[in-house]
Amino acid sequence: MTTSSTRQQVLVLYLSDSALDSHVVGWSRYDGTGRTSPTTGDSDEPPYETGVAALRDGWRLFQAAQLIPPYPGHEYDVSFLKHEFFFERIVT
Template sequence: MRQKVLALYLANSALDSVVVGWSLWDGTGETRRMAGDEDAPPYPTGLHALRDGWRLIQVSPLLPHAKGEEFDLAYLKYEFLFEQIVETGA
């Protein structure tokens, strides 16, 4: 058994909002790509990942920006971490 971890960065805090960034780490060794190797994310929303069997394991806390920093784009605020446990032949 091996773990795959998928980080989806969504447009807002709703799980059905669109994916604006993503990363995938594959503990099975099946794929070696990271975000940016493909133009499109693996799912259009976080809800699609749930429907495909990914388990949601973490949601970023909703923290307000400090006054004057409401439009700071230094990081992607709405991160959702998913995992799949995959059986391998090894």
């Protein structure tokens, strides 16, 4: 008897602003299927141009970063990429 199991793939996209249709500026992929190394995406090109493009390709959005205004006087500080969106895809 053959049984199929499902595994999760996770895609993290960092967008240029808080809108899902804004451009991807950074990304990470994590593949729980075992078909590739746990982190993939060594390309210089993002896997999608926007978050909406990932949705159209079957990825499900499950977390978006909170929109927190900068502390007064720190509006131009350089820090982490704050427009972070987590997507998942369940594969057999």
